[in-house]
Amino acid sequence: MIAQLSAFGAGLLFGIGLWLSGMANPRKVLDFLDVAGDWDPSLLLVMGGAVAVTLVLFRPLLRLKKIELRKEIDAPLLAGAAIFGIGWGIGGYCPGPALTALSNLSAEALVFVAAMVVGGLFARIWPSDFSARHAGSLAQR
């Protein structure tokens, strides 16, 4: 039960960070990605603030817990990241902000999350070695 409460607390803090930073607002995210419009550089500071913390603490913790993560740069990584970016650029939602935006009770957030789940399941049944080969390790992330 401690582990579950801890995970809940981490999710809560993560979500508050998303709202405070503005990342939970898809229009603000798109104001960052749309460099041809009235550009809003705020998201650089969101990523900067988050990575400043993980940069200091992640490597010691990963060593301590003996967690090995994937290193390879392969076709699925490149293709998947490119496709994810296209979806992000259309809607302004990545997975974390989309989930916390469910609290808006808006059709937009509900439809996005439902489609995101379907897209994730589809990646697993995709008839190539894309997903099957990496099925085990993908669950890490």
Add this chain to the structure above:
Amino acid sequence: MHNFTPVASLLGGVLIGLASVWLLAANGRIAGVSGILHGLIWPMSASPPGDRLWRAFFIGGLVVAGFAWHAFSGAAPSREGFGLGWAAAAGLLVGFGTRVGGGCTSGHGVCGLGRLSLRSLVAVAIFMATGVVTAVVVRHVIGVAS
């Protein structure tokens, strides 16, 4: 740049980083939201039932954070003129792409860059690039009020 919110965005980013460190330190898990969600949903997941539970609690925390935020600072602004068809297409691409690419803004971005992973740096560079091109095209060429 009239919407620039440097202080709130930096502080919010620090909270996101701290939450990721918390999940790694206390649960031994990487705070990659796309993977946490997928491990909860994927019906053929071979992992033990307890593995689903922590995922459900993390995502529950994310959603509750939204309700708590609205309680203090009011409802989020709604987006006029952005059709549900676009939302569905965006969701499909994000769900598919993050699973094939093994991570999203949190897993590859916050956690991957923090551990100085070249794999994650490449992923971030690519999804930033396609994200920028797509946002510009969707807004200025297609003319969607996204």
